[in-house]
Amino acid sequence: MGTVVDAAPIKATNESLAEKKKPTVVFVLGGPGSGKGTQCSNIIENFGYTHLSAGDLLRAEIKSGSENGTMIQNMIKEGKIVPSEVTIKLLQRAMEESHNDKFLIDGFPRNEENRAAFEAVTGIEPSVVLFFDCHEKEMERRLLSRNEGRVDDNIETIRKRFRVFLESSIPVVEYYESKGKVRKIDAARPIEEVFESVKVVFTPKNEKAN
Numbered sequence: 648m649g650t651v652v653d654a655a656p657i658k659a660t661n662e663s664l665a666e667k668k669k670p671t672v673v674f675v676l677g678g679p680g681s682g683k684g685t686q687c688s689n690i691i692e693n694f695g696y697t698h699l700s701a702g703d704l705l706r707a708e709i710k711s712g713s714e715n716g717t718m719i720q721n722m723i724k725e726g727k728i729v730p731s732e733v734t735i736k737l738l739q740r741a742m743e744e745s746h747n748d749k750f751l752i753d754g755f756p757r758n759e760e761n762r763a764a765f766e767a768v769t770g771i772e773p774s775v776v777l778f779f780d781c782h783e784k785e786m787e788r789r790l791l792s793r794n795e796g797r798v799d800d801n802i803e804t805i806r807k808r809f810r811v812f813l814e815s816s817i818p819v820v821e822y823y824e825s826k827g828k829v830r831k832i833d834a835a836r837p838i839e840e841v842f843e844s845v846k847v848v849f850t851p852k853n854e855k856a857n
């Protein structure tokens with residue numbers, strides 16, 4: 648009698664022990680105003696990804712009246728990078744809430760601390776890193792005409808953001824370059840032309856000939 652075992656609970660236990668499949672993540676990097684957000688909007692319409700902009704999540708956190716709001720607002724105004732712990736929590740929550748398993752993470756990781764902490768906390772490595780390459784004069788022109796009322800789209804903060812990009816974000820791009828993951832896109836061209844190059848990255852090789 649005691650040897651009769653119901654198989655159902657054993658199966659359930661095995662399933663809960665099985666490792667959950669890791670999501671597919673593409674990091675979208677590039678200087679301020681290089682067109683990350685614009686191209687992400689195009690990508691999600693065509694390729695089934697969910698777009699998570701680290702900057703948008705941080706701005707929503709300020710608006711929500713969170714206890715971190717003032718700190719985040721001050722850092723954004725100064726063009727500085729918010730501590731990884733805060734940004735990663737917001738990204739993780741958004742990933743869980745989306746119920747998708749394919750994410751475009753835009754504007755993250757922006758420094759070595761962002762990169763290492765995300766990998767340590769989530770265990771996720773990006774499949775690909777898109778890098779939008781654009782010269783500063785063009786990025787400055789775009790940011791000054793973005794007209795979204797952002798506290799950081801003024802010439803003083805823009806200069807600080809450019810410096811942080813060169814000092815802290817470019818090393819992250821170089822790290823992924825050394826791993827062969829970077830797809831560099833010439834982002835100084837018109838939006839449609841940039842998207843033509845982006846599409847190639849997301850189109851499986853055997854479909855490219857069509």
Ligand SMILES: Nc1ncnc2c1ncn2[C@@H]1O[C@H](COP(=O)(O)OP(=O)(O)O)[C@@H](O)[C@H]1O
Pocket residue numbers: 677678679680681682683684685686789790792793794834835836837838839841
């Ligand atoms: N290829 C492009 N050519 C001209 N303007 C662009 C291009 N891509 C984006 N923009 C405009 O430049 C501004 C910054 O673009 P955005 O996508 O917000 O960049 P990022 O997210 O990298 O800061 C926006 O006003 C956008 O409409």
Ligand SMILES: Nc1ccn([C@H]2C[C@H](O)[C@@H](COP(=O)(O)OP(=O)(O)O)O2)c(=O)n1
Pocket residue numbers: 677678679680683684700701702703705722723726727728729730734753754755756757761799808
């Ligand atoms: N990983 C990130 C991303 C953005 N931030 C902060 C600091 C950035 O200057 C601002 C704005 O980022 P956002 O990606 O929206 O800016 P751009 O689209 O590049 O113009 O947010 C951050 O602290 N950490």
Ligand SMILES: [Mg+2]
Pocket residue numbers: 683684700702754
């Ligand atoms: Mg953006």
